Amino acid sequence: MTQEPVLEIRDVVKQYGDVRALGPVGISVREGEFLTLLGPSGCGKTTTLHIIAGLTNPTEGSVSMKGRDITALEPPQRDMGLVFQNYALFPHKTVFDNVAFGLRMRRVPKPEIKERVERVLEVVGLPGIGSRYPSELSGGQRQRVAVARAVVIEPSILLLDEPLSNLDAVLRKRMRLDLRNIQQRLGITTIFVTHDQDEAFEMSDRVILMNKGGIEQSGPPEEMYDRPESRFAAEFIGEANLVAGEVVEVGQGELKVKVAEAIFTAPAGKMTVAQGDRVTVMVRPERVEVSKTPISGGNTLQGKVSSRVFSGDQVSLTMRVTEDLELLCSKPSTALYRGFDIGDPVWISADDCWVLPRVDTRKGGAA
Known part of the structure; x- marks a missing residue:
């Protein structure tokens, strides 16, 4: 995959x-990238896709493709293929006639239409069904x-507007992999819109998270x-323990943050903070370690199991540390973790943590 942009949206x-x-x-x-626009309803992802496709005109800004301004086209x-939600x-x-429609509109010769339709049906795993109806x-x-x-016309860009949302959960999961495989076989630049984090993560080279009309990350x-x-x-993006903390020391590439009565060490990341700043410490539930015996080292707390949820392949434990602080821990459903009961005293370790600003500001900007 080259680094040259095939599509640019400016301001x-x-x-x-x-x-x-x-x-x-x-x-x-x-070129060749599988890019996903991810976010909740109303965040602007579908509006962005429609502006790229030419279905909606921007109030300001421009859209260019391979260096050519296509904003008014x-x-x-636009040399794009679009797959709608329905x-x-x-x-x-x-x-056959559904797939051939775009080729006929472009007045492609009949022998070439037949060859291209049959070839693309083979690519998507549907050979021999051209005579059936939807x-x-x-x-x-x-x-x-x-x-x-959408792809039989050999577009430069494929646009997918939540095409999996009408499928049941099992089929949706299988189709994620199929869509990704098709995209990689064709090498086609793809922009995918979804509100589903699992879809975005399993299929994408890069994800743009949108929020309130802007780009969050x-x-x-x-x-x-x-x-x-x-x-x-x-x-x-996933479950997260988000805990209030205060920066007590700023070191070379790392921070020391007071959480409850413990001192946590975490990477400094891109944040600029000073001693005394209030921050939020994030720990993913699957990265919280829990034990019935003391855990040595830093980033440790003590608490009691306040709830236990068994969900087949996982056991989720909620542990109360203080009146205002609970931590969620998700672990594989093995005998070790099934052995925890409500009320058990536990030692908790959260080595793999990350520090965030206490207050969010919407970013907008570029990606």
């Missing part, structure tokens, strides 16, 4: 009367046909999970 704003729905935001997309002129297949047309297909098959129709999935830059990012 884009979308205003509806007095209400600003988006921006200003800037996004640069690399209509959707058919697939938008023609119910009265066969699978009503004769499963949800997963209809989703693949919609993808085939951008980066590879692992970085987003391990090193969120705000409380919103920490809470939206």
